[in-house]
Amino acid sequence: MTQTHRFPIVSPPMPEKRPVFDTHHGITRTDEYAWLRADNWQEMFRDPSLLDAGIRAELEAENAYQSKLMADTSDLQKQLFKEMKGRIKEDDSSVPMKDGPYAYGSSFKLGGEQPRYFRMPRDGGAEQILLDGDLEAEGKAYFRLGGVDHSADHRKLLWAFDDKGSEFYTLRVRDLADGKELTDQIPATGGSGVWDAHNDGFFYTRLDPNHRPSKVLFHALGQDPENDRLIYEESDPGFFMNVDGTRSNEWIMIGINDHETSEYRLLSASDPFAEPRLVCAREPGLQYEMEEGGDIFFILTNADGAKDFKIMMAPANDPVRANWQELVAHEPGRLILSVIGFKDHMVRLERKEGLPRIVVRDRSSGEEHLLSLDEEAFSLGLSGSYEYDTEIMRFSYSSMTTPAQVFDYNMRTRERVLLKTQEVPSGHDADHYVTRRLMAPAADGELVPISLLHHRDTPLDGSAPCLLYGYGSYGITVPAAFNTNCLSLVDRGFVYAIAHVRGGKDKGYGWYDDGKRAHKMNTFTDFIACARHLVAERYTAHDRMVAQGGSAGGMLMGAVANMAPDCFGGIVAEVPFVDVLTTMLDATLPLTPPEWPEWGNPIASADDYRTIAAYSPYDNVAALDYPPILALAGLTDPRVTYWEPAKWVARLRDRKKGDNPVLFKINMDSGHAGASGRFSRLEEIAYTYSFALKVTGKAQLTEEILR
Numbered sequence: 001m002t003q004t005h006r007f008p009i010v011s012p013p014m015p016e017k018r019p020v021f022d023t024h025h026g027i028t029r030t031d032e033y034a035w036l037r038a039d040n041w042q043e044m045f046r047d048p049s050l051l052d053a054g055i056r057a058e059l060e061a062e063n064a065y066q067s068k069l070m071a072d073t074s075d076l077q078k079q080l081f082k083e084m085k086g087r088i089k090e091d092d093s094s095v096p097m098k099d100g101p102y103a104y105g106s107s108f109k110l111g112g113e114q115p116r117y118f119r120m121p122r123d124g125g126a127e128q129i130l131l132d133g134d135l136e137a138e139g140k141a142y143f144r145l146g147g148v149d150h151s152a153d154h155r156k157l158l159w160a161f162d163d164k165g166s167e168f169y170t171l172r173v174r175d176l177a178d179g180k181e182l183t184d185q186i187p188a189t190g191g192s193g194v195w196d197a198h199n200d201g202f203f204y205t206r207l208d209p210n211h212r213p214s215k216v217l218f219h220a221l222g223q224d225p226e227n228d229r230l231i232y233e234e235s236d237p238g239f240f241m242n243v244d245g246t247r248s249n250e251w252i253m254i255g256i257n258d259h260e261t262s263e264y265r266l267l268s269a270s271d272p273f274a275e276p277r278l279v280c281a282r283e284p285g286l287q288y289e290m291e292e293g294g295d296i297f298f299i300l301t302n303a304d305g306a307k308d309f310k311i312m313m314a315p316a317n318d319p320v321r322a323n324w325q326e327l328v329a330h331e332p333g334r335l336i337l338s339v340i341g342f343k344d345h346m347v348r349l350e351r352k353e354g355l356p357r358i359v360v361r362d363r364s365s366g367e368e369h370l371l372s373l374d375e376e377a378f379s380l381g382l383s384g385s386y387e388y389d390t391e392i393m394r395f396s397y398s399s400m401t402t403p404a405q406v407f408d409y410n411m412r413t414r415e416r417v418l419l420k421t422q423e424v425p426s427g428h429d430a431d432h433y434v435t436r437r438l439m440a441p442a443a444d445g446e447l448v449p450i451s452l453l454h455h456r457d458t459p460l461d462g463s464a465p466c467l468l469y470g471y472g473s474y475g476i477t478v479p480a481a482f483n484t485n486c487l488s489l490v491d492r493g494f495v496y497a498i499a500h501v502r503g504g505k506d507k508g509y510g511w512y513d514d515g516k517r518a519h520k521m522n523t524f525t526d527f528i529a530c531a532r533h534l535v536a537e538r539y540t541a542h543d544r545m546v547a548q549g550g551s552a553g554g555m556l557m558g559a560v561a562n563m564a565p566d567c568f569g570g571i572v573a574e575v576p577f578v579d580v581l582t583t584m585l586d587a588t589l590p591l592t593p594p595e596w597p598e599w600g601n602p603i604a605s606a607d608d609y610r611t612i613a614a615y616s617p618y619d620n621v622a623a624l625d626y627p628p629i630l631a632l633a634g635l636t637d638p639r640v641t642y643w644e645p646a647k648w649v650a651r652l653r654d655r656k657k658g659d660n661p662v663l664f665k666i667n668m669d670s671g672h673a674g675a676s677g678r679f680s681r682l683e684e685i686a687y688t689y690s691f692a693l694k695v696t697g698k699a700q701l702t703e704e705i706l707r
Contacts, residue, residue: 006694007628007661010068013061015650024585025606029619031582032654033647042209045166045636048668059635059646059666066630066663073690076699080488080686085679086426087484095406095419097394098122099386102154113137113679117148117157130157130176137163141669142636147192150176151199152249158202160191165636165669167191168207173221186225193219194245194252197269203231203243203252211590211638213241216254218272232265232276238593239282245269246292247388251316252276253290259474260597262287266319280321290319292388293341293363299324300339306330307509311339311348328361335508340382343389345411349382351477354437354449354500354507356380358395360411369414375399377437377451379479394419398482400435400453400496403428424484432456433490435480440499440526440533446514448526449506450533451480452497455490465569465696466495466540468531472503472523473552474598475512485685492698495539501526501556517600518611524559531560531567543569546692550574551640554631558617558648565626570695572688574632578617579644581609590638618644621651625658630691632684633666642666663691 017032036055044050070077090110096103102119109116114133120126130150137143146160146169155176160169169191173182190205190213201220205213214237217228232254234241239261244253246269254265254276261284265276280288287309288301297319299312311328314320327346328336334352346361358371358380373380383394383406391412398404403422409415434456439447458464467489471478478498486496500506503515503523515523531547534540547568549557554576561571577583584602587593600608613619629652631645649664656662665687693699 006697006699007069008072010065012065012653012661013058013650014653015058015646017654022585024602025609027609027613029581031647033650034582036646036650037641037643041641045211045638046164046168048164048635051635059642059668062646062649062664063666063668066665069661069663070687070690070694073687073694073699076690076693077683077686080689081679081682083426083488084485084682084686087424087428087487088678088682089423089425092423095394096120097383097386099150100152100154104150104386108678109134114143114145117159119150119154128176130179131159131174136161149193149195151195152197153199156182156195156199158193158195160189160193162191165634165667167211167638171202171204171219173202182221184219184221184225186219186228190242194243195249195269196252196272197249201272203245203272205241205243210237210588212237212594216241216243220272229273231267231272236593237587238596239263240594247386248292248294251292255289256282257287258594258597260285260287262289264288264290266290279319289339291339291341292316293346294343294388298327298339298341298346300336302509304330307513308332308334309336309509311336311346333508335505337505338382340384340393341388342385342391342393342411344391345393347382347384347393347411349380351505351508356479358382360393360409362411371395371409371416373397375402375435377435377480378402379481398422400451400480400482401430401433403430403482403484422482428484428487437480438533438537440530442522442526442529444522446502446522446526448502448530448533449500450497450530451500452495452534452539453486453490454495454539455493458490458493458495460538462535462538462541463544464493464495464540465489465544465546465692465698466497466534467546467548467692468497468499468527468534469553470499470501470527470530470547470549470556471551471553472499472501472515472527472556474503475505475509477504477506485682485689488686488689489692492693494692494696494698495534497530497534497539499527499530501530503552516598517608520599520611521615523556524563524615527556527560528564528567531564542567544696546570546572546695548572548574548688548692550576552577554578554640554645555580555617559615559620561626561629562617562620562622562624565624568627570627570692571629572632572691573629573645574688575634575637575640576617576631576645576648577640578648580616581612581619582616583641583644584612589641618648618651621648621655623655623657626652626656626660626662628660628663628691628695630663630665630688632688633664635666635668 018035020034093107094105096105104119106115112134117131118127142165148159157174168188171186173184193202193204206215208214216231219228256263263282264279267274267276291298296313310330312324313327314323337349340347361368378399381396406420408417438450505512554573557573558578602609633642633645652662
């Protein structure tokens, strides 16, 4: 496979080799590029100016190289950006959600990068801007808002921001009467907080130097944060922790979990000095979630072998496991995803036969009804409500052809009110597009769902280019939702496809189990099976197919590049988790101990070591003719550290055959989520799409695109 005629001949950076060795379980590995990891990475994430000059020079050389190779797409990127921006309602606004005397929402102003938060009288009236993200972001290279939460008395606003991209959020408190900030300022938090019942303090998580939320604290307004009361400290670095509240403002819930096990501790929101009460001690493999229900808690759990989860209930004053009683039984193949409790109803979001659905239950009679939807593939979201004592629940709906719609739904009368349909200012005619759901046969006989979108005029004779997106980890399902950005590819004759591979929960919890740890290889072979099925069904051809994935999906990209490089005409790996074995062997990194249940612990287990070593993209780079590869990263990313793609790219260039280039673009002002503003993010997408168009021979500027 050779496509060098599409790229100028420029000598790429070739970082120096400085071999280091490590030995585990009698196996020794060599890492020539370990030096690209900054020794002071923890400090550098907080202050990027501390990055070692030699490493900075290498990263800047990478940016200069990719810039030269992509220079001829500059006008195309501008055109793509203009198209994508044209599909966004620049002054878009959410539908305000009612809470007491007000309704709260968010909006953008014309040209604005960041959201604004506002409120208005409950039944309509003038908006009051509570927080303007654009004003807060002025003069900062990076800025992202975290949680924004008004107090129950509607007098104060608790909000968080990150201005480094490292996800160490600072919490602030604003007086809503005059718009001024209080003196309270708390750095290095998880990004949100929960008000106590008296509205004079809040609970929050503090991150340790390794970026783990190890402590829950209570901050009393006006007090020195150094004196904040420790509510709970988690000593096991393998567990994440968060703190949340209930809409009735009765309870504070401390949730502790890894990818397989969970634990809750409760305390009254009225008594921030109380000792949190344990609900059910962590047991390996036991998962549960708590949801308020007045005098009871609803408990979503996999207890007693309920692999696809069931719903229990327990008295609120003593919700220990011995008091759990079954409310909604386990049904194999029906995965219950979430539960929301109301005074008279309970709502659950579940997935059956690969598609989501919403079920409403009358709490007094036990009667249930299903919200009916009729497209072949679609996405549903539960927005819930700020209020507990209400008959109105909010949900959202979209499909790959249908713009997002927001509904209020009366759970008693079953009346559905359309509040908003996503506007596409440049125009969108759903009849111009076709969405399909295919099933690709995997090597072991499983059928892997594919959601796809194409223009109705696209020839399905194998000549169309295709972008195939995949993720496949942590049980995350990629929804078949409306995406205005991908229309820039689809209108140019692309087939846009999503591979619902194992490792997600697309077909139930078993679909997740069959794509993790010892079964991780299924994720990669499923993706390859989807690529081959699309070719067999004449949607595309292998040299016209671009694979794309980010984070753990970037690991998927690295794995399939090694396993089946001839399947793809190009690969886009965003913030790719590609040095899996090295990372899982380093317990000091932010996410390593909590990730062992997902990938395995190669420190403790020789079997886990060998399993990861068999697919870890960095460890399996070989003398292969790889397609053109584009890797993207953020310097201050605490989730997938910048040195993983930097090392991977260096090794690819050193070992590969053929002349296809490997490009590495690193944002020196951002982290895992990429650029922080909505339009800055569109510029990044325009760049990746221009790469996809370039490697498939579709990069010419033209107005003659399908409509």
